[in-house]
Amino acid sequence: MLNRSGAPIGLRYKAYSACGIAVSCVAAIAILGPSGILASLIFMPLLTLLIGLPSGRQLDVAETDPKDKRDFIVGCLSRFLGEIGHPTVAMIVEIDDYQQLEEVYGRRALESALTFTQSVIEEHLTEADVTIHLDGSRFMSAFAPQAPHEHEAMLNTCTRIQHSLANVPCMTDLPVQLTASIGFAASNKLERPTAEGLMQASFSALSEARRKAPSAVRAFSEAMLSRQAARKKIAKDAKRAFEQGEIFAYFQPQLHLHDGTLSGFEALTRWHHPERGIISPADFLPALEQAGLMQKLGETMIKQALQALTFWDKAGLNVPRIGVNFSTSELRNPRLVDRIAMHLDVSNIAPHRLVIEVLETVIADGADDDIIGNLAALADLGCGIDLDDFGTGYASITNIRRFSVGRIKIDRSFVAGVDTDSEQRNMVAAILTMADRLGVQTLAEGVETRGEKDALNALGCHDVQGFQIARPMPVEETIQWATAYFHQSQEPVLFSKRAS
Numbered sequence: 176m177l178n179r180s181g182a183p184i185g186l187r188y189k190a191y192s193a194c195g196i197a198v199s200c201v202a203a204i205a206i207l208g209p210s211g212i213l214a215s216l217i218f219m220p221l222l223t224l225l226i227g228l229p230s231g232r233q234l235d236v237a238e239t240d241p242k243d244k245r246d247f248i249v250g251c252l253s254r255f256l257g258e259i260g261h262p263t264v265a266m267i268v269e270i271d272d273y274q275q276l277e278e279v280y281g282r283r284a285l286e287s288a289l290t291f292t293q294s295v296i297e298e299h300l301t302e303a304d305v306t307i308h309l310d311g312s313r314f315m316s317a318f319a320p321q322a323p324h325e326h327e328a329m330l331n332t333c334t335r336i337q338h339s340l341a342n343v344p345c346m347t348d349l350p351v352q353l354t355a356s357i358g359f360a361a362s363n364k365l366e367r368p369t370a371e372g373l374m375q376a377s378f379s380a381l382s383e384a385r386r387k388a389p390s391a392v393r394a395f396s397e398a399m400l401s402r403q404a405a406r407k408k409i410a411k412d413a414k415r416a417f418e419q420g421e422i423f424a425y426f427q428p429q430l431h432l433h434d435g436t437l438s439g440f441e442a443l444t445r446w447h448h449p450e451r452g453i454i455s456p457a458d459f460l461p462a463l464e465q466a467g468l469m470q471k472l473g474e475t476m477i478k479q480a481l482q483a484l485t486f487w488d489k490a491g492l493n494v495p496r497i498g499v500n501f502s503t504s505e506l507r508n509p510r511l512v513d514r515i516a517m518h519l520d521v522s523n524i525a526p527h528r529l530v531i532e533v534l535e536t537v538i539a540d541g542a543d544d545d546i547i548g549n550l551a552a553l554a555d556l557g558c559g560i561d562l563d564d565f566g567t568g569y570a571s572i573t574n575i576r577r578f579s580v581g582r583i584k585i586d587r588s589f590v591a592g593v594d595t596d597s598e599q600r601n602m603v604a605a606i607l608t609m610a611d612r613l614g615v616q617t618l619a620e621g622v623e624t625r626g627e628k629d630a631l632n633a634l635g636c637h638d639v640q641g642f643q644i645a646r647p648m649p650v651e652e653t654i655q656w657a658t659a660y661f662h663q664s665q666e667p668v669l670f671s672k673r674a675s
């Protein structure tokens with residue numbers, strides 16, 4: 176691969192050109208005499224001007240219309256594809272958390288960061304490559320076909336760009352580190368490479384990188400297209416699924432350890448796909464988020480959770496409360512509190528019976544004012560706040576108090592083997608001690624064996640949830656489970672696959 180490590184190729188080019196002009200002028204004077212001097216005086220300014228012209232990668236398109244920018248880069252790729260020799264590469268660099276940076280530091284500081292980012296990209300490319308600021312936080316580069324563009328060499332170039340972005344000049348008033356996700360596509364990886372196809376392939380690679388952001392790099396492959404097509408189909412099917420009532424809640428019980436009574440249920444999303452059967456949330460939640468359907472999902476889950484409480488009340492099953500998970504986007508919704516208050520009022524359900532479950536990572540990553548305000552308002556309304564997957568997001572003790580957390584749910588990674596592994600037991604004991612000092616309740620997630628359950632009871636954990644008690648099930652089967660569990664064997668009740 177040609178040098179794309181940041182050497183000042185442009186300066187060397189101009190130095191060589193200046194030397195060439197000097198030598199040419201001396202030669203002209205030596206050969207032509209007085210007329211050579213006259214020729215030098217005439218042509219030297221012109222040649223000097225030519226040296227000063229920007230190279231291909233430095234073309235200023237900052238003020239160009241976005242469509243014109245796209246046409247420009249497509250034209251560069253088309254020209255490179257037309258050259259005989261090595262393949263060309265399209266690369267897109269996108270600054271991570273761009274909108275958040277703009278909100279925190281302001282537009283002026285961000286413009287300095289954009290200028291810095293483009294300079295970093297250009298420093299790691301050659302003089303023949305072209306880089307433009309597409310729009311927002313994205314920059315696109317077209318690599319001239321001067322080298323084989325091996326996969327490993329391209330990854331090294333991307334990594335060097337990311338490392339350089341970590342050193343933001345102090346004058347920008349930005350954090351000392353910027354991160355970027357990068358996607359690239361080489362023309363020899365496309366069956367029938369065209370400029371448009373190569374550009375779209377680089378966008379596909381960037382889309383994959385953004386799924387693993389921050390600081391992810393992905394190279395295009397044909398398999399990538401099939402995965403993205405599958406996700407698009409799921410997103411399309413999901414819109415229909417809400418209309419057809421295919422997405423609904425399953426319920427997993429939670430028990431008090433000290434007396435074995437029911438402490439509540441957690442509502443978990445399930446999708447009964449007409450062709451694929453029951454789809455796990457891990458497979459369709461990203462598609463729902465991409466399709467902008469998380470608010471719709473939240474609305475569905477709240478309604479069904481409160482309907483389940485009404486169902487249990489009528490059936491005579493004492494269920495103190497039910498937990499519902501909320502995504503980050505839902506927690507930012509300015510109408511969230513009013514919507515929940517309305518549903519509680521219509522259902523005639525006391526607010527304390529509804530628990531809002533928040534992932535620890537949401538708090539640990541620094542919740543914004545909207546999330547803080549909504550959680551405070553929900554706590555004031557009387558709803559409980561559970562901190563889910565505790566131990567995975569490094570939430571501080573201060574945040575536990577700040578967000579009015581009433582119970583922490585200890586992640587399965589700490590619970591597994593707590594009855595046989597002394598290190599696991601010590602970690603869980605430390606968490607329980609901290610919670611006790613803070614006056615916060617505890618629930619252990621993912622309890623799968625009687626040994627784990629007994630060990631947690633001995634350590635002083637308040638509640639448990641997991642397959643050892645029951646798998647998630649439709650609301651209609653919860654009565655059957657409760658009857659069997661509390662009045663017969665106290666062992667897990669097995670249902671059909673449909674219930675799990």
